[in-house]
Amino acid sequence: MSHSSPATPVLVVGAGIMGAGIAQVAALAGHRVWLHDNRPGAAAAACTQLATTLRGLAAKGRLTDAAVDEALARLHPVDALDAAAGAGLVVEAIVEQLDAKRALLRELEARLSPTAILASNTSSISITALARGLAHPGRVVGMHFFNPVPLMKLVEVVSGLHTDPAVADQVAALATAWGKTAVHARSTPGFIVNRIARPYYAETLALLQERAAPPEVLDACLRGVGFRMGPCELMDLIGHDTNFAVTESVYGANFGDKRYQPSLVQRELVDGGWLGRKSGRGFYPYGEAAATPALPEPLAGTLPGRVRWHAGAGDAVAAFGQRWCEALAAAGVQVEQASPGDGGDWVGMAWDGLRLALTDGRLAAHRGAADGVPTAVFDLPLPSAPGAALAWGAGPDVSDDARATVGAVLATAGVRPVQIEDVAGLVVARTVAMLINEAADAVQQGVCSPEGADLAMKLGVNYPAGPFEWLQRWELPAVVALLDALDAFYRGERYRVSPWLRRRCPPPSRAGSAR
Numbered sequence: 001m002s003h004s005s006p007a008t009p010v011l012v013v014g015a016g017i018m019g020a021g022i023a024q025v026a027a028l029a030g031h032r033v034w035l036h037d038n039r040p041g042a043a044a045a046a047c048t049q050l051a052t053t054l055r056g057l058a059a060k061g062r063l064t065d066a067a068v069d070e071a072l073a074r075l076h077p078v079d080a081l082d083a084a085a086g087a088g089l090v091v092e093a094i095v096e097q098l099d100a101k102r103a104l105l106r107e108l109e110a111r112l113s114p115t116a117i118l119a120s121n122t123s124s125i126s127i128t129a130l131a132r133g134l135a136h137p138g139r140v141v142g143m144h145f146f147n148p149v150p151l152m153k154l155v156e157v158v159s160g161l162h163t164d165p166a167v168a169d170q171v172a173a174l175a176t177a178w179g180k181t182a183v184h185a186r187s188t189p190g191f192i193v194n195r196i197a198r199p200y201y202a203e204t205l206a207l208l209q210e211r212a213a214p215p216e217v218l219d220a221c222l223r224g225v226g227f228r229m230g231p232c233e234l235m236d237l238i239g240h241d242t243n244f245a246v247t248e249s250v251y252g253a254n255f256g257d258k259r260y261q262p263s264l265v266q267r268e269l270v271d272g273g274w275l276g277r278k279s280g281r282g283f284y285p286y287g288e289a290a291a292t293p294a295l296p297e298p299l300a301g302t303l304p305g306r307v308r309w310h311a312g313a314g315d316a317v318a319a320f321g322q323r324w325c326e327a328l329a330a331a332g333v334q335v336e337q338a339s340p341g342d343g344g345d346w347v348g349m350a351w352d353g354l355r356l357a358l359t360d361g362r363l364a365a366h367r368g369a370a371d372g373v374p375t376a377v378f379d380l381p382l383p384s385a386p387g388a389a390l391a392w393g394a395g396p397d398v399s400d401d402a403r404a405t406v407g408a409v410l411a412t413a414g415v416r417p418v419q420i421e422d423v424a425g426l427v428v429a430r431t432v433a434m435l436i437n438e439a440a441d442a443v444q445q446g447v448c449s450p451e452g453a454d455l456a457m458k459l460g461v462n463y464p465a466g467p468f469e470w471l472q473r474w475e476l477p478a479v480v481a482l483l484d485a486l487d488a489f490y491r492g493e494r495y496r497v498s499p500w501l502r503r504r505c506p507p508p509s510r511a512g513s514a515r
Contacts, residue, residue, distance in 0.1 A: 021149025301404025361485025
């Protein structure tokens with residue numbers, strides 16, 4: 001019998017939010033489902049709540065009454081594991097502790113058929129470690145769902161050292177039969193999503209520690225390129241205690257790799273009890289005091305009479321640049337196109353002895369000193385809604401009047417320019433570059449495929465694009481150059497370029513690059 005067949009009985013162990021959601025999905029897919037929890041009455045209470053949930057969906061027309069009745073008839077709370085000895089698949093969703101999960105798997109192995117699959121919903125524990133010591137370790141596999149289980153489409157199918165490939169394939173087929181999208185992963189710290197997503201939090205926490213900008217500005221910049229929630233908002237929602245614990249776990253599992261180093265900023269929030277929404281305060285206040293601070297008003301200066309657009313060699317922001325130039329021309333500014341090689345290989349505009357350039361990872365001050373031109377830099381303008389926030393910074397040799405003009409020039413592109421401190425890589429560019437870099441390392445280490453990484457990040461955490469989709473839009477040499485600049489500035493292993501990217505990047509010209 002195929003394990004993806006509705007004829008396969010399913011045992012879900014753990015009647016919390018995740019376990020109940022898994023039981024709901026399995027029952028609606030036609031399986032007989034036993035739900036067990038070691039807390040007396042918890043499984044029965046979860047089934048009662050599921051009945052209320054499903055009846056509510058039927059009342060809204062999302063399910064038929066018949067489908068609800070049939071699913072509830074297939075759902076059975078059980079007080080003892082022996083009552084579910086006929087299960088062909090177990091999905092455990094108990095406390096996230098290695099010893100507890102291993103003890104449960106030993107209990108299950110003693111009660112179930114040797115052909116039953118033992119799947120774990122763990123989000124971070126090694127599948128290899130879970131299977132160790134079992135008589136049939138090849139049947140242990142990760143089946144990592146995302147919350148809320150009924151709505152989220154992604155399932156990470158995680159193979160440990162012992163996992164039989166046929167078992168992983170059967171679980172992937174089962175997830176597909178349940179209406180999910182399965183992505184195969186190798187058992188490494190964080191699997192796909194929790195690993196690749198670390199820079200989304202880490203770069204914002206690093207920028208906060210550098211006092212580059214307040215949380216509302218950083219959140220607005222990343223929402224501006226399509227993320228549904230900014231990192232600070234998202235950490236407040238997850239809970240800083242939970243997010244910090246996951247970071248510590250990934251950091252420790254990677255033997256102190258600096259890329260995953262926990263943040264002092266977040267530890268202070270945890271130490272102070274500012275855990276986010278659940279405590280009433282995190283980066284932002286909640287409850288009656290809830291009020292997200294407004295963004296600072298953009299600088300309002302006078303547009304220059306003439307600008308020169310530099311497209312660079314392979315313009316990574318061509319569509320944005322074209323819109324920008326057209327808007328400036330419509331506002332009465334004379335726009336000239338620099339000829340190839342005129343003034344160096346950079347992207348942006350120049351006027352009246354000032355340069356406004358797309359960030360390449362260096363400080364505006366350092367670029368200005370290297371090129372002998374007062375310089376401001378703007379962030380990576382990925383596709384965004386009109387009026388989206390766009391960060392920019394300027395070197396100390398850029399006057400107040402010139403900064404006001406920069407604000408006016410950027411505003412003509414339809415964005416809301418937000419000046420932040422002159423920091424390396426600004427906000428979006430360094431965050432997206434690090435997401436790309438982390439995904440490339442995951443592929444390099446055989447954790448997943450590029451296609452799997454893109455699917456996982458879009459379906460698991462609702463990213464507006466996958467890391468390899470961003471790479472195609474931005475261009476590989478520009479990403480590598482920005483990471484190298486960050487690595488040179490911060491002088492640590494955090495920003496080292498993935499070998500996967502480095503091998504695919506053309507070597508720099510012997511003559512050097514005039515950025």
